[in-house]
Amino acid sequence: MEGEERRLAASLTARYSEWVLEELDELRGSFLLTDPAMPGHPIVYASRGLAALTGYPRRELLGRNARLFQGAATDRAAVSGVREAVRAQRAHQVAILNYRRDGSPHWVLLHLAPVFHAADGRVLHFLAVQVPIAPASSPRRHPGRPPAFAACREEARGEEELPCASHVGEVFVDIDKRGLEAEEPRIASGCDKEMALSTANSIFSTLNRYSKLTGLVVCERRCDSVGIPALSSSLNLSLGRIKQSFVLTDRHLPDMPIVYASDAFLSLTGYSREEILGCNCRFLNGPGTSAEVLEEINRHICREEACTVHLLNYRKDGSTFRDLLHVSPIRNSSGKVGLHPFQVAFHVWVHLDESAKHDFSGLTPEVWQLGAVGAVRVAVRSLSASGSLLRPSQ
């Protein structure tokens, strides 16, 4: 578990330096940070205030998905709204019924905001601030309302020694009545909203300050520096998990520009992401690059077929490498991109430096490359609620 904790912490320390944790610890308010690129979208930071508010020790929160705060009477529509905001990568505020560790419900104003990488517009983290909402001054109660939900939970908790005791189940059997049994919905006051915003702002300013130490620089708003449509967040995240060196080009834009480049591709070629997004792949070519082979690639692209070729290509520093290149058409299943529904939307270009030492555990380079193609095909099946692989324009 030690390693697991270090890995979660690295999500922050690698991007904002080691000192960011101390600085965040100094900030008041209850908030958490999640990393959407890690499997399960786990919590990677929880503030002291959050531990006090929810009753969860901080260590217990790390690595869990933030939906652990939800419970039987949490409004599903509010949850859907949050999920949609995560998918669309936008800020969102909602009053929501959460549960503490001991099972008691409490109303909070949830303020959610994405933290963007300034250079390429990727979402690095989500920030969630929770501000407790006080009950309205004259709480109205339903006449004949059943005993408070918390009491039931309390009873269940008393049975912890006998985990199979039927109480545990009974509490949740009548979930269909949740609208009746839940507490009166609370409305966040202007003061609550301001407090959420000001907490979020102080976190942003901390992250921004420390991100400059690592040279990464994060910001609150996405800055689209390149003139190409960005991929949806779910597609970006799925692609981010693929470790092979590849780029995706958009078939339907003039000159087939690169719309995604993997980290491995950047380290192979020496370019930064912002330098190549929006460019045609030909920037890799130079003297000695075979025109016939390039022509062959084009022929396969036109016929919507896959091909594997050997090519001499150039890195940013001018050095050459023997490129084993596999190009495959990638279809789009959402049917909403471009004028050609369900047709080829992208091409994946998997590059491999043939002269470098690779450890494929006995597999041939071709197997390794086809594995990347498969992984890209899976990623492109990822759906955003809008059904589009491109991010909705704002």
Place this chain on the structure above:
Amino acid sequence: MVSATKLEGGYCFHSKNSPLDQPEGVKIHLYRLGIEQHDALKSFAYAGQGSPSLLDTFILSQWENFAQKGHMGYDVTACELKVIEGQRDFVIQMNDKWNTFPLKKHDKFGHPFGCLKPNSAKSYEELLLCIAEGEDTEPEVVPSTTPPNNGVLLIANAYPVEYGHIFLVPNSTNQLSSFWDKRMFGLITKIASEVNSTAFRVFFDDGTSIVPKHMFFQACYFANPLPVESASTVALYDGATRSGICVSEIVDYPLKALVFTSTNVNALVDVVSEACLALHEKNTVHSLMMSNNGRNVFLFPQVKNLVTGCYLSAWECCGYFVYHTKVDFDRASETGISNRMASFSFQDGEFEDLKKLCCAIADDLVT
């Protein structure tokens, strides 16, 4: 240039393309699991890190190769997908060519493979690889002419429900129980852990078996979590500090379901096996879905739908549906799907009993 030693020393993937040239018989790819993978904690320790796992890359590559050679009934990546926006975000696919029972023609998979005969090579095209326990510390891929007894055969489904759809069929002559083999389920769980991909999900259906008396699993790659994975859960049994097993109930979902989670492979396999055997003894149809690198197992008990007489498949239990006609696809609604799922759901009383049983099984494991 390619490093010569690597290529020569490496196992040539394309050797399979010319089986007739090999007098010794058809070669299949045998993936031997590393011994250290058997230690639950170690194998889970590196989850989510570093490069893709060897097995993940190999399965995707073999499937892609099979697809690029034109053996698929259709290109599933061209089949339209849609999220039905709502509380549950069901996912539906439009696919007029999907065939429910493609394994039917594979009568041969009901019997263990012996030595593969060269002259029948063509019919083994869909056999992507075989996975078995290994003896080395590191996993390895080796050529083999004989799939080992007690291994698992990975067979491409030419009528996939999603990218990477495979059948995982035990190749075993001495299965103790034709319905459920705990050792085999353990191997399947290890495979899910070894693939180490958040997209990889394994399915099991009891009662809808198309190869009677032979246990088999299916697996697919899904880019997004399946709807059931986003549903709220309420813990029923928390053995986190003891066996590592947690049993939870899925709430606010039309089909009653339980989810078992653990970082301890053996404990998870023990508890789920007990639960499945108990359900099978009562002739209760049920489906399983394994996700999160083999750490989560969802259990869906089902009742027979008296109108249709059929059952939901495991992915349907998870909220993923395939439609054959555009009209049905366009008309699909959250209410319609919820009602359909609810018609297969356990009654409250039955489900209470199952919950108690599963908690008791998990508790027994500790003492």
